Amino acid sequence: MSLDDKNGLETLYGVHRADIRRFLIARIGNAADADDVLQELWLKAQNLQAGPIDNGRAYLYRMAQNLVVDRLREKQRRMERERRWSDHTTDFAAAGVEPADRSQTAEEEILAREEVAALVSAISNLPDGARKAFELHKLEGLSHAEVAAQLGISKSGVEKHMAVAMKYLRRALQD
Template structure:
């Protein structure tokens, strides 16, 4: 486990019982921690907040009598979900005062995340933004049911609803997401081809090349968090987006580098200025064209781009 969120319970792994062996509670928590982080991250869209949720989960887990727990994995998921729900409601109020557009925190992910198509789809920038439009309980139910395939009874315990109510919520959330999610599963090769064409066009200032790869109704969203300069409102339309990109990148000095990377399970681009990470650019692709561009510049959201983060289902 080599990601920064491993430090969240880093001390937990070091809590050893007599004889130098890890105690059962710690072993179980560490074994499921990447799964729990993924649950929290999908619910919150923030790695930093997901780490805080894991720490809270750990503190509660240490007070549990393991002898009374029938399914330890399910129990941990339930604790994590409840903590994430509490934080999600708080975050909603905090994001109302966020400067400019809010985007999820990007993660540098390993190739195995991309190989799990359903997991990669669920943590993509586009899908996380779709899930932002769900109410907190709807989001929790959608994540636990559609991504992690938990039973309605398990989900009901996690969100304090009846199984019948959870079924209704799941149906409503599924329909809501289906109406807004990308129109079809896009292969890694298709995404990579689109990004290659986009990168060539931006690096050479090829306006026509950009217009060729951008959908007519493409939307560019920037997130500077009030710390870095970024568009405060989404820019809509291929002509507007292409001209903004060519003008903006045209001002970048020769010390800039635009390189591909695996971000949230999908190909993306990373802009570095003088070797320092400046922007993570993720995309949404529909029918071979880029329909969404998500530029994260807020430095507070880029800390998980230096080392890979392990995600699990």
């Protein structure tokens, strides 16, 4: 049977509506969602451009299946979007509570800047050998052996300089 006008497809929709609904319920698993897809199918059938359709029933079933696949893909995209969002907003105090703004307050930023300034000042006031050893080891990431080679001292000397630096910095930052 060839359908050349949309009235033929709408008529077939009316004839096979109950069967298509059962088909959709079996695919989706939810009668309410199946009814939504069925409504969407009706709208698509009405707005379809006229053209030859050899098997109208098969065409309607294919349209229905395509709508189910579209919904499944959209659901997967939504779930992925929500998963990414929830990865950034974990640790809610209670369900349904908006996540707290984790950015620093102005006061916290000022305190952090003051701490950094105090640390920079404390490092610059270290004894010369301890400062050089500390900067090479902690800031540049060199091992004690590499620091020793660069400064021309023993590894034990580097360890002593580091102990002096750490003791001095702890005392300076606690005040």
